Amino acid sequence: xxxxxxxxxVTVVGICSGLAHLLVPDRLLATAAWGYDRVLAVxxxxxxxxxxxxxLLGLLALGVAVAAHRLRGVLAAVRSPPxxx
Numbered sequence: 650x651x652x653x654x655x656x657x658x659v660t661v662v663g664i665c666s667g668l669a670h671l672l673v674p675d676r677l678l679a680t681a682a683w684g685y686d687r688v689l690a691v692x693x694x695x696x697x698x699x700x701x702x703x704x705l706l707g708l709l710a711l712g713v714a715v716a717a718h719r720l721r722g723v724l725a726a727v728r729s730p731p732x733x734x
Contacts, residue, residue: 660714
């Protein structure tokens with residue numbers, strides 16, 4: 650996979666993941682509880698500030714997406730500098 654394609658993938662996944670973590674953190678925690686119960690057969694008991702931490706992960710994911718997007722721009726500028734034809 651080319652670096653440009655990888656950075657595009659990281660950007661898209663980071664945006665989708667970040668928005669999901671910011672908008673529906675309780676649903677993600679419920680999904681984790683369901684998965685722990687079904688797959689691992691253990692009880693999932695989130696701590697009191699779990700929703701806040703899930704939202705923080707969303708912000709981090711969006712930050713990584715922005716960084717990947719900017720890096721794609723830098724790579725494009727390096728590969729074809731202005732004035733070069």
